[in-house]
Amino acid sequence: MNSKVPYTRLMFFKEKLELDQSSENILLEYGSLFAARKKEFSAYFEDFFSKIEQTKHYLEVQDYPGRLQKIWEKWFAGLFSGRVDQSFLDMMWKSGTTHVKINLDHRYVNLSYCLARSFCLKIIREQVPAGQQNDINEAVEKILDLCLLIETDAFITNTYQCDQEVINGIAHQIRNPLTVIGGNIMRLKRTPDSKDNMVEGTYETILTESRRMERMVAEVCTYNEVFHKYPEWQVIPLHEQLNKVIEDCKSSYDLDKLDLQIGFAPLELMVLGDPWETGLLFRHILDNAFEAVDPENPVITVQTSLDPGNQKFVLVEVFNTGQLSLPDDPKQLFTPFYSTKSAGTGMGLSIARAAAQKIKGNVSLYKALGGGVICMVTLPRGDGG
Ligand code: HEM
Structure with missing residues (x-):
């Protein structure tokens, strides 16, 4: 838990609070008045x-x-020293950590x-002449706001860092034994014994399950990152990004055996979001469609348009043939680890929705009227429309 002090961000807060030299001078002017009450202050805290x-x-x-x-x-006493400098920021950051x-x-x-x-x-009410109370009041409010902002920033940053370290640590510790298990099973599969149907089936199950766990571990890390990372807002050309994700899917799915129909809006649509996160979102939505598609009649369509319900958003609709078994509470579909597929991790839709909701978008799944499943993704428009 040794996060670096983000001086630029903290100075930005200071500037936004308008805690400038004149406020610092006012604090200094009354410094001795407040410093004289520091013991009383700490006794008050202690008692409370x-x-x-x-x-x-x-x-x-x-x-x-x-x-x-x-x-x-x-x-x-330091609040009234008139110096909100690096060592002051250090002290406040350290308090949060x-x-x-x-x-x-x-x-x-x-x-x-x-x-x-x-x-x-x-103290101000009791000891500062009425005509000067407003100025010192204002300066005190600003410095306390800044302290609390810095402390909270350090608190959140370090808490997230701890979670991240633990999750990444668990992921690492699980990934290594899974690789060993996978390697051993592959070796066993090459031995004569493995020709026995039951033995082969068992090896296959162990292999499938360890691969599922490997994916799950990686996706839990991704989910955590999506959940906590500040989005890097950019204007993203939607069709370009969707095409790229579809292209990437070719290495995982046999698109020749599938009827993939693309129906993009005539003009390029722009989305406002974090390119890494929207890319991830589309990939998981498409994975979901590819994995759930009816093998007897494999059709997937991807369409884009402006959202008819709210033109400030764009709509991406992904349809696939196949069944959607809805849980009693449909919200469960987006809960981490909820999966209806035997090889599923239950993380894909949760990652997709977390990525969308961060930028005020959403992801929802419906049963299509004539059969099949529709996944609707709404994302904010990036062209200011
Ligand atoms: C205005 C409110 C507060 C401020 C400005 C503040 C500030 C600080 C600072 C500057 C440190 C030293 C950090 C370091 O150098 O490691 C610290 C440590 C600490 N604070 Fe706070 N704190 C506040 C409230 C509280 C409260 C309400 C509690 C609990 C009752 C608390 C408990 C502690 C403890 C236990 C330590 C560690 C002390 C040690 O190292 O022995 N603080 N705080």
């Missing part, structure tokens, strides 16, 4: 949080008595910032 079941242990168990109180004192390490419930961090705010406002 030692009465809460979920937080009292942090005060009871410390490296040495009073360490946390000292941290709070130093931070409080430490709060993740100690597993502090973030709701209590938010609560503590509310307390800090009201403590400062009380």
Whole structure:
């Protein structure tokens, strides 16, 4: 858990909060007034949080008595130092990473910032002449907002990093034994014993299942990444991307044995989204269609248009012949690990929907009236229409 401090982003927050030199000067001007109350501030925190079941242990168990109180004192006085520089950003970032390490419930961090705010406002009301209260009030609001933003940023970044490390670690640990299992089964399949029907069937099952697990592990990592990654918004030519994904499918499916019909809108449609994620989305939707298509009558169609329900969106409709067995609750279709196919991982549709919903789009599946399955994908238009 050693995320690098994203100084540029943090300075961007500072700028957006209009925490400029004049605000810092105002904070400095009243610095001694607030610094004189730092012990009172940390005693207030101590008293408050030692009465809460979920937080009292942090005060009871410390490296040495009073360490946390000292941290709070130093931070409080530091707010009024007039220097929101790199070391200030470092301290705030570190507070977020430490709060993740100690597993502090973030709701209590938010609560503590509310307390800090009201403590400062009380001092202003009591000690600052009425005519000057607005300026210092405003500056205090800005610096506290910045601290909470940085702390929250570090908290989210580190929490995600921890999850990601664990998931990638599990994936790695599972992938290696699966490769060994796969290799051994391939070797066994070449031995004379494997000619026995039952033995061969067993080897085949082990091989299919280990490949399914391998895919599942990779897709869980992808799902997690899609879920957490900030989208890199770009204008994407829809038909170009769909054609590329269809082309990629050729290496996995025998398109010659299948009636694939493409019906794109006459003009290129533009989508606003993250190209990696929309590519992934289309690939999973098409995989789903290829895997579910009726082998007796294999037809898949891919059509694009502006969404008739909302012209700010484009619509991609993928139809395949075959059955759709709907669960009692249709929402389950998009829940991770839900699969009706014996070799399915249950991750494809969840990844596709997560990628679409991130950019305000959606993915839905329906039974077509005349038979077959329709998958509808809506995505935001990228040409400002
Ligand atoms: C305005 C609110 C808060 C601020 C500004 C703040 C700030 C900080 C800072 C700067 C650190 C030191 C980080 C490091 O160098 O590792 C820290 C650590 C810590 N904070 Fe917070 N914190 C706040 C609220 C809380 C609350 C509500 C609790 C729980 C009651 C808490 C518990 C801790 C603990 C246990 C540590 C580790 C102390 C140690 O290293 O021994 N903090 N905090």
